Amino acid sequence: xxxxxxxxxxxxxxxxxxxxxxxxxxxxxxxxxxxxxxxxxxxxxxxxxxxxxxxxxxxxxxxxxxxxxxxxxxxxxxxxxxxxxxxxxxxxxxxxxxxxxxxxxxxxxxxxxxxxxxxxxxxxxxxxxxxxxxxxxxxxxxxxxxxxxxxxxxxxxxxxxxxxxxxxxxxxxxxxxxxxxxxxxxxxxxxxxxxxxxxxxxxxxxxxxxxxxxxxxxxxxxxxxxxxxxxxxxxxxxxxxxxxxxxxxxxxxxxxxxxxxxxxxxxxxxxxxxxxxxxxxxxxxxxxxxxxxxxxxxxxxxxxxxxxxxxxxxxxxxxxxxxxxxxxxxxxxxxxxxxxxxxxxxxxxxxxxxxxxxxxxxxxxxxxxxxxxxxxxxxxxxxxxxxxxxxxxxxxxxxx
Ligand SMILES: Cc1cc2nc3c(=O)[nH]c(=O)nc-3n(C[C@H](O)[C@H](O)[C@H](O)COP(=O)(O)OP(=O)(O)OC[C@H]3O[C@@H](n4cnc5c(N)ncnc54)[C@H](O)[C@@H]3O)c2cc1C
Numbered sequence: 001x002x003x004x005x006x007x008x009x010x011x012x013x014x015x016x017x018x019x020x021x022x023x024x025x026x027x028x029x030x031x032x033x034x035x036x037x038x039x040x041x042x043x044x045x046x047x048x049x050x051x052x053x054x055x056x057x058x059x060x061x062x063x064x065x066x067x068x069x070x071x072x073x074x075x076x077x078x079x080x081x082x083x084x085x086x087x088x089x090x091x092x093x094x095x096x097x098x099x100x101x102x103x104x105x106x107x108x109x110x111x112x113x114x115x116x117x118x119x120x121x122x123x124x125x126x127x128x129x130x131x132x133x134x135x136x137x138x139x140x141x142x143x144x145x146x147x148x149x150x151x152x153x154x155x156x157x158x159x160x161x162x163x164x165x166x167x168x169x170x171x172x173x174x175x176x177x178x179x180x181x182x183x184x185x186x187x188x189x190x191x192x193x194x195x196x197x198x199x200x201x202x203x204x205x206x207x208x209x210x211x212x213x214x215x216x217x218x219x220x221x222x223x224x225x226x227x228x229x230x231x232x233x234x235x236x237x238x239x240x241x242x243x244x245x246x247x248x249x250x251x252x253x254x255x256x257x258x259x260x261x262x263x264x265x266x267x268x269x270x271x272x273x274x275x276x277x278x279x280x281x282x283x284x285x286x287x288x289x290x291x292x293x294x295x296x297x298x299x300x301x302x303x304x305x306x307x308x309x310x311x312x313x314x315x316x317x318x319x320x321x322x323x324x325x326x327x328x329x330x331x332x333x334x335x336x337x338x339x340x341x342x343x344x345x346x347x348x349x350x351x352x353x354x355x356x357x358x359x360x361x362x363x364x365x366x367x368x369x370x371x372x373x374x375x376x377x378x379x380x381x382x383x384x385x386x387x388x389x390x391x392x393x394x395x396x397x398x399x400x
Contacts, residue, residue: 001238001239001242001304001340002304003065003066003069003237003238003239003304003339003340004065004066004068004069004337004338004339004340005069005304005307005308005311005337005338005339006337007335007337008068008069008256008335008337008339009256009258009287009293009334009335009337010068010069010070010182010183010184010185011064011068011184012335013182013289014182014184014185014188016061017062017185017188017189017192018062018188018191018192019061019062019203020062020191020195020201020202020203021202021203022202022203022204022205022223023057023202023205023221023223023225023227024223024224024225025225026225026226026227026228027055027200027225027227027228028227028228028229029053029054029055029200029227029228029229029230030047030052030053030054030229030230030231031047031052031053031054031055031229031230031231031232031233032054032055032056032057032217032219032227032229032231032232032233033047033054033055033056033057033232033233033235034056034057034058034207034219034232034233034234034235034236035056035058035065035234035235035236035237036056036057036058036060036062036063036187036191036201036203036235037063037065037066037067037183037187037235037237038063038067038070038183038186038187038370038371038374039067039235039237039363039364039365039370039374039377040056040058040187040233040235041063041186041187041188041190041191042111042190042374042375042377042378043233043235043363043374043377043378043381044056044190044191044194044199044201045111045115045190045193045194045378046378046379046381046382047233047382048194048197048198048199050382053198054194054198054199054200055199055200055201055202055227055229056191056199056200056201056202057201057202057203057205057206057207057221057227058202058203058204058205059204059205059206059207059222060203060204061203061204062187062188062191062201062203063183063184063187063188065237065239066237066238066339066340066341066370067183067184067187067237068184069256069337069338069339070183070184070339070370070371071256071283071285071293071295072180072181072182072183072371073126073178073180073273073275073283073285073368074105074108074124074178074179074180074181074273074371074372075101075105075126075178075273075275075368075369075372076098076099076101076102076105076151076175076177076178076369076372077098077101077126077128077175077275077369078097078098078101078347078348078367078368078369079343079347079367079368079369080346080347080348081138081142081145082094082095082098082142082145082146082149083141083142083144083145085097085098085346085347086145088346089346089348089395091149092391093392093394093395095149096391096392096395097348097392097395098146098149098151099149100376100392101369101372101373101376102151102177104372104373104375104376105123105177105178105179105372105375107375107378108121108179108181108371108372108375109121109123109179111190112181112186115189115190115193116189117185117186117189117190117193118185118189119181119182119183119185119186119189120180120181120182120185120287120288120289121179121180121181121186122179122180122181122288123178123179124178124179124180124271124272124273124285125174125175125176125178125271125272125273126174126175126176126177126178126272126273126274126275127156127161127165127167127172127173127174127175127272127273127274127275128142128172128173128175128275128276128277129161129167129169129170129171129172129274129275129276129277130169130170130171130172130276130277131169131170131276131277131278131282131325132170132277133170135170135277136170136171139171139172139173139277140155140171142173143155143173146173146175151175151177152175152176152177153173153174153175154173154174154175155171155172155173155174156171156172156173156174157171158170158171164268165266165268165269165272165274165326166266166269166326166327166328166329167274167325167326168324168325168326168327169276169325178272178273180273180285180286180287180288181371182287182288183371202223204223205221205222205223205225206221206222206223207219207220207221207222208220208221208222210232210360212357212358212359212360213358213359214358215230215359216228216229216230216359217229217230217231217232217358217359217360219232230359231359231360231361231385232357232359232360232361233360233361233362233363233381234357234360234361234362234363234364235363235374236364237364238251238340238341238342238366240362240364241342244354244356245356246398246399248344248350248364248366248398249342249343249344249350249364249366250300250342250343250344251302251340251341251342252298252299252300252301252302252340252341252342252343253298253299253301253302253303253306253307253310253338253339253340253341254280254295254296254297254298254299254338254339254340254341255295255296255297255298255310255311255314255315255318255336255337255338256293256294256295256336256337256338256339257293257294257295257315257318257319257333257334257335257336257337258287258291258292258293258294258333258334258335259291259292259293259294259331259332259333259334260291260332260333260334261289261290261291262290262291262292262329262330262331262332263290264329264330265286265290265292265329269286269292269326269329270286270290272285273285275368276325278296280296280297280298281296282294282295282296282318282321282325283295283296283368284322291334292322292329292331294318294321294322294331295318296318296321297314297317297318298341302340304340307338307340308338310338311336311337311338314336314338315333315336318333318336319331319333342366342367343366343367344366344367346400347367347369348367348373348395348396349363349364349365349366349367349369349370349373349374349376349377349396350362350364350366350396350397350398351363351364351365351373351376351377351380351381351393351396352380352381352384352389352393352396352397352398353384353398354398355398355399361381361384361385362398363377363380363381365377376392376396380392380393380396
């Protein structure tokens, strides 16, 4: 599956940060992680920290899947509004999921500090704005639901938004507790850090076939090696759908671009994540090197040829949309790319065991919160292995 176009900004910016050998010998370990994106890297950190003998493989170069294409906004706000999620799964699961996402942003910040990663982590506010007046009513309902659940939120009127950001909107929810990061760089730094602590990493090594035994798995790779592992943890992102018997995620195509560096970006714009009530939604944030990053224009198909063929047209539309909402801002595009994106019906991830795969776990952080969900997986899977799964695992389970 071709999950992204060429030249996402992060690949160009960072280049080849670290490389690893492909696997040529048989080996054994406690935990085999498949996938070296931000999810696999976070899971590897968690397992090494807890003393598991851990091996990680990837069929591509490190973090060259979705984690090189992501726009990496870190939000506690899930794609499904809180009031709707409460109606769908009840307050315990909905508020619990929102709060876990909020906590995972702090955790990520601590982690970045701990490993000394120059991945440009920044704490930010988040403005969820109504693009049309008819959206104000339900957005206010969302505001009330969040306030009631104890989130730090403020309602901003049209005039206040214009004065603070120069943004044309009908009203919006301003939240603290957001962030942004370069997930490609962070995944690399996490793996590099943990490789020094015993993590064994192999790139260009595809998992081809698995024999699931009662107390272990035998994993055959494209390089002719067999890995005998106590448990296997699939961190294979959107490509995981192809190995599952049931449909869990709607795969689509999404588009993103960054501007040239712009010294005129105001501090209020630089300190805020923006997303709006359109469907598909437009989102914007600045990068740590002073560019405006914009994404959206989703299409409901995942064919890579069709997706990439639309890139030029989507770029023009994104530029036009930025100018519509931020008419006073000069936006000169620099890099533009696209990728596969996926959403679940309830906006929640799939994290846990699947009945068809013994001794195996999945960490599939789908949706606009993919990265924060992956951080949550760092606790859930080790807890499951210990036999004491936490409350949220119920809401993230397969077959829900
Ligand atoms: C344009 C865009 C914007 C996005 N914006 C955001 C955002 O703002 N915030 C956010 O949180 N999320 C966002 N996302 C989603 C986010 O990118 C994903 O949630 C995240 O990158 C997933 O990371 P991952 O490690 O699970 O998957 P990936 O990064 O795709 O990693 C999976 C890895 O598994 C490997 N693999 C697959 N099968 C095999 C196999 N058989 N053998 C060996 N290796 C295998 C792949 O090569 C790949 O490297 C966005 C996505 C896109 C495309």
